[in-house]
Amino acid sequence: MSSRKPVQNVEITIDGQLRQVPQESTLVQACQDAGIDVPTLCFLQGMTPANACRICVVELEGSRVLVPACSRQVERGMIVHTESERVRLARRLVMEFLASSVDLSLSETAQEYARRYGAHPERFEAGVGPPPATVAQSVKVDNDLYVRDLSRCILCYRCVDACGEEAQNTFAISVAGRGFDARIATQFDHPLPDSACVFCGNCIGVCPTGALMFKSEHDLRKQGRWDESSQALTETICPYCGVGCALTLHVQDNRIVKVTSPPDNSVTRGHLCIKGRFGFEFVQESEEKS
Template sequence: MTIVEIGLPKRLVEFTLDGESVRVPEGATILDACTAVGKSIPTLCYGDTLKPANACRVCMVEVEGSRTLVPSCSRKVEPGMVVRTDSERTQHSRKLVLELLGSATDLSTTPHVDEWMSACGADPSRFGPDAETKLQPTTVDNPLYVRDYGKCIMCYKCVDACGDQWQNSFAISVAGRGFDAHISTEFATPLPDSACVYCGNCIEVCPTGALSFKREHDKREDGTWDESKQTRTTTVCTFCGVGCNLTLHVQDNEIVKVTSPHDSTVTHGNLCIKGRFGWQHVQNR
């Protein structure tokens, strides 16, 4: 007989956050604690439906007694811990990480990154015009997805969403090593020949716009994508009886994109190809 764990009741843990005493449930991360007290920490590779990848290092904070800074998205609060989110070391790290990212990748469609950069005075051009970059042509090999890896920051979220954390299709993986590391199918085979099932769950979690739906990409290209004119309405998918929640992004009475609420106990932000793309029929009019 196999027994599957379902967790134990939680205690409270007390620690010091930027000089203030804070109590959080056992198992909470530093980031959870910051969010709870209204402190904003920038994150890129963190995903509310995913295990921490610890890759981007934007959310690093200082923990007294630790030789290095620690990732707030994954480090769990310990009793008596003394954490600083705004120390000089933290600021320096955040600034440099943003500069390094900005010097190698196109962050033009990454939400909030401009605010963060100006807040810490980051200037990615400091590394000079000859700094090696990841810029490359956009990949369009199917009618539903666009992959613009010049915008990829290697946050691992698409790989994790496609892999054993949600979709279990394993169509993509990180390949290569170091600066050459990149997201790829086996032998960079086009998506239609890969294990991809077009659930769009990778796009759902992509923090930079490196992955996008074809419709959104095309509208951005022809200048008709306008988020200020869009409404977002959450409803329920009609393609089977599971009851997946869909958030319809509507512009000019047209569905232009479908996402899924991450806090739904049914979907946790995930959908299948039908839920993600099967809306065109209502607007064949």
């Protein structure tokens, strides 16, 4: 992560401020350093930008179109506007497009962006005629560990990349189909147990909208019993092998309901294997038996 090479700076202008920024940095990093909050949805620190949601676009003088701040590297002399009228319109429309086609109710970030940019997704509703197309569909529950609710999927590519070369190297899922029919799928849309999935759950860890979810969380939500405010977070180390993965146990009513790992942890970078992610039932079994 931390290279020892001397860092060269370049000068750029962001919203009228002259800034010296490391030449390897992206616009989103440069904006963060300048205290400017650029919205991101598909982007996740530590993963290669997918460039897909386009909520992070900014206006770059001399560029015909807006540019994605998540992936665009800084260049000497760039003049960037992060909240110009064009930028705000594009971001508002991106949120209207998403909110009118995807269930964003579990993504506080997305809802916050929709408010911030004044999105009115209901304006695409038809007075007469067929309603606007959405990705609504029933939840895929095909195993005991996690569920897939693709009606919440914004196609950010994070799960595909985490399953693939960014973390797990299993390649059990991919984007299939095209255009509005594009979707995350296993080979021939098989249920997860019949696919190459190894149930590491790293896709759940990176999903920004709750489209991928622990079955335990899904069940509690269905029963109306999911209550994050009452949950305790317990940091621990996974007991299964010698790697020493950091675990965060999410505990509600004295039961583990979900396991995550801190994204900035140097051992896991947020990723786990099936044992660390899902191998917690024995704890509660023994408690219940005793």
